[in-house]
Amino acid sequence: MSFLDAEFFQPLLAALATGEDNQIQIAASSFNAADLADFIEAHPDSGIRLLSALPTEQGGKVLGYIGPATQTLIAQQLPTRSLTELVTAMPSDERADFFQLLDERKQHSLFQSLASKEREDLRRLASFEEGTAGALMSSDYAMISTGVTASTAIDLLRKTAPDKETIYHAYVVGGNHTLLGAVSLRNLITATPSASVNDLIATGLVTATTDTPQEEVARLISRYDLLALPIVDHHNRLVGIVTYDDAMDAAEAEATEDMHKGATVGKLTGTLRDASPFSLYRSRVQWLVILVFANIFTGAGIAYFEGIIAEHIALLFFMPLLVASAGNAGAQSATLMVRGMATGDVTVTDWGRLLGKETLVATGLGLTMAAAVSVVGLLRAGPEIATVVAVTMIVVVMVGSLIGMLLPFLLDKLKFDPATASTPLITTIADVSGVLIYFSIATALLDIS
Amino acid sequence: MSFLDAEFFQPLLAALATGEDNQIQIAASSFNAADLADFIEAHPDSGIRLLSALPTEQGGKVLGYIGPATQTLIAQQLPTRSLTELVTAMPSDERADFFQLLDERKQHSLFQSLASKEREDLRRLASFEEGTAGALMSSDYAMISTGVTASTAIDLLRKTAPDKETIYHAYVVGGNHTLLGAVSLRNLITATPSASVNDLIATGLVTATTDTPQEEVARLISRYDLLALPIVDHHNRLVGIVTYDDAMDAAEAEATEDMHKGATVGKLTGTLRDASPFSLYRSRVQWLVILVFANIFTGAGIAYFEGIIAEHIALLFFMPLLVASAGNAGAQSATLMVRGMATGDVTVTDWGRLLGKETLVATGLGLTMAAAVSVVGLLRAGPEIATVVAVTMIVVVMVGSLIGMLLPFLLDKLKFDPATASTPLITTIADVSGVLIYFSIATALLDIS
Numbered sequence A, B: 001m002s003f004l005d006a007e008f009f010q011p012l013l014a015a016l017a018t019g020e021d022n023q024i025q026i027a028a029s030s031f032n033a034a035d036l037a038d039f040i041e042a043h044p045d046s047g048i049r050l051l052s053a054l055p056t057e058q059g060g061k062v063l064g065y066i067g068p069a070t071q072t073l074i075a076q077q078l079p080t081r082s083l084t085e086l087v088t089a090m091p092s093d094e095r096a097d098f099f100q101l102l103d104e105r106k107q108h109s110l111f112q113s114l115a116s117k118e119r120e121d122l123r124r125l126a127s128f129e130e131g132t133a134g135a136l137m138s139s140d141y142a143m144i145s146t147g148v149t150a151s152t153a154i155d156l157l158r159k160t161a162p163d164k165e166t167i168y169h170a171y172v173v174g175g176n177h178t179l180l181g182a183v184s185l186r187n188l189i190t191a192t193p194s195a196s197v198n199d200l201i202a203t204g205l206v207t208a209t210t211d212t213p214q215e216e217v218a219r220l221i222s223r224y225d226l227l228a229l230p231i232v233d234h235h236n237r238l239v240g241i242v243t244y245d246d247a248m249d250a251a252e253a254e255a256t257e258d259m260h261k262g263a264t265v266g267k268l269t270g271t272l273r274d275a276s277p278f279s280l281y282r283s284r285v286q287w288l289v290i291l292v293f294a295n296i297f298t299g300a301g302i303a304y305f306e307g308i309i310a311e312h313i314a315l316l317f318f319m320p321l322l323v324a325s326a327g328n329a330g331a332q333s334a335t336l337m338v339r340g341m342a343t344g345d346v347t348v349t350d351w352g353r354l355l356g357k358e359t360l361v362a363t364g365l366g367l368t369m370a371a372a373v374s375v376v377g378l379l380r381a382g383p384e385i386a387t388v389v390a391v392t393m394i395v396v397v398m399v400g401s402l403i404g405m406l407l408p409f410l411l412d413k414l415k416f417d418p419a420t421a422s423t424p425l426i427t428t429i430a431d432v433s434g435v436l437i438y439f440s441i442a443t444a445l446l447d448i449s
Helices: A009-018 A023-029 A035-043 A043-054 A057-067 A067-076 A080-089 A092-101 A104-113 A116-125 A150-160 A183-192 A214-223 A244-262 A278-306 A308-310 A314-342 A348-411 A422-443 B008-018 B021-028 B032-041 B044-053 B056-065 B066-076 B080-089 B092-101 B104-113 B116-126 B150-160 B185-190 B212-224 B245-262 B277-304 B306-311 B315-342 B349-413 B423-445
Strands: A144-145 A171-175 A179-184 A228-232 A238-243 B142-145 B171-172 B179-184 B228-232 B238-243
Touching: A009 A023, A009 A043, A023 A035, A023 A043, A023 A238, A023 B104, A035 A067, A043 A057, A043 A067, A043 A150, A057 A080, A057 A092, A067 A092, A067 A104, A067 B044, A080 A092, A080 A104, A092 A104, A092 A116, A092 B080, A144 A150, A150 A171, A150 A183, A150 B185, A171 A183, A171 A238, A179 A183, A183 B150, A183 B315, A183 B423, A214 A244, A214 B245, A228 B423, A238 A244, A244 B212, A244 B245, A244 B315, A278 A308, A278 A422, A278 B349, A308 A314, A314 A348, A314 A422, A314 B032, A314 B245, A314 B277, A314 B423, A348 A422, A348 B277, A422 B315, A422 B423, B008 B021, B008 B044, B021 B044, B032 B044, B032 B056, B044 B056, B056 B080, B056 B092, B056 B277, B066 B104, B066 B238, B066 B423, B080 B104, B092 B104, B092 B116, B142 B150, B150 B171, B150 B185, B171 B228, B171 B238, B179 B228, B212 B228, B212 B245, B238 B245, B245 B315, B277 B306, B277 B423, B306 B315, B306 B423, B315 B349, B315 B423, B349 B423
Parallel strands: A144 A171, B142 B171
Antiparallel strands: A171 A179, A228 A238, B171 B179, B228 B238
């Protein structure tokens, strides 16, 4: 099912054609916010018309789902007054992200027109570094004080909890906003109405601080199956929450970034479909050029052994498959490690145990590959060169695998992102070492005149 | 913070040392199920003691968090009676997964000892193919009939909704279990107690069928920020739900699988830390051997051009950096496409538009790389070879990029997983074509005697 189907949006298109707000609102009410956002992205002109016809609350929600490129367009085209209303209705975390997109002049004028509560909130949320819990968190959550009854708490939730992600938990705070615990709506409705929330509090909450990295936030929410993770400052004062849906988005974005890094593609803004050719070029060119220069070493290695190559030109035939095997085995180990470290399945302290296992696995792989390649060697170049090729294969597969395994740990130790141990980098290292190992073994084993 | 910290689990260890169920229960009550599961995995012996001391409901939940290796151990060591109690208390989806781990004899004896409700449920959930919504779904959800009042519905939720993921929505079904809509606890508590649920129903729910792939399920839950996705059969009868937490786990597992595929690592059971050396060997050897044989073509390409190589041995120096650049550029495009297709940002219908953009980007990359490498060419081998190298660079970067971009689409069209367009496969194709292109251009441009 394509959500951009003309048929799917038919009722909406028909209502827009009438030009009546009322008709548009009725048609829009049967669509999800995410689908309306898609529609607006695909048809920005009628989209802006749609957005200004929607009830403010729905409009704010839809605006939060729209991608950065179209959001920027909307900010340029809507009059400040309508924009202010929509922005006020946005979820607080989406609002902060939206604000970052605007140019300074627009930020200033919008900021002035917001109510002081939203202004304060924006200022606070905008102060956190991207990629941290602070930048991901929302200030839309319900809060109750100790001592109230269950029925008072339910009333309070009913009135103040702004949306579905937050109505199901109320955080209990003491003096100075210190987080004491949480009560769930589930416990509140099961309790007798006159019960004190003090008896219903769940303590020992899993929390994070504003500077916790977003991948760690996603990991905590996923590990403990939370609906929302409370975020506290360094004095254990509640400052916001991260909801599971934002954590899912963050986890997806992190996985995408790690995969891109694994192929030496730098950070992209927006999706592949929306990215401009220049931003794609910029995200790719840097490592490509670095690796060209790294590969000069491989060329130099070959040039160094020109003598033996000229004498045994048959050796050249086996060079690609030997260095490629080293690179492929290395890419496998590096990818296993990098992903294991990203998901938290593997920690730096495991390296010793994993080194033993990797050595075993790599030996097995090397022997299998040597057997396969020695048949080719015998058929094509006789027993002498077959021996050189088989021995080289065992060594290069082991060297490639161990480099692939150890480099991510080393990078992590040196405070680099382990994902920098990308497949192209491993392949390049494997190329250089493969050439050197191959021709060194050949020099040692072959009868050189 | 390491969760396996002796200090973290100190109260639990102390309670286990007393050997009293009561003490163990008190100590365990302050830990999360996920943490208790970690403890049991790290200390299987005291873990089994702990598990049998826990209240059944908590024990069932903890058992659901334990990894397959330790689950198998527990199934072997616990007497059938305790095991039956725990398994009955497990969430229905975890129970079905657990059951799949057991050998046939154990499955049979456990199956016999379960109550008929759980037996029926197991039989049904076990019938769905792995990787589909059916295999991911749970049958723990609340259901109400049309026409009841809001207060009756709240009472029903209070009594039957088994856990936090499911208490917040009740599905409204008509005759024959047909899904009509859902009411949220939020709407129920805001409504007047005597209101009919018919007036509170949200219709037009996003749903999936039992055979929807799990990545699509995760995408729907993430896109629409759902707490749970109702799963229906082909007659729109409600058969289960997938909750957001299971969707998060599935999305993470899918991302891991895709990354592994991107480096030609096959399916692994369990985490990298737990996997046996043999299962690691098995997941890696297949593609390594396939690619060795594919690389014979590269060797054959070089052998074919032995004549021109012998005459211009300086050409060899540039071979690694040219073929590596083709492979690296190809790995970048392939990774961008494969991930874009996995997240749904790119669909097959986009290929034409993306081809135009990729051609532009690849031309830019090729020109930049050619400029970089022609300096090296001039310094090392003079203007003639520098020209050959620069022209080759433009061609191979473009060819590599376009192969990397188009192969995932082609694989998808042919009903293969686009992730099969792994970096090592792209590198191998780039190697073969790089060698052929390089020496063909050299033959054409250089003065061959």
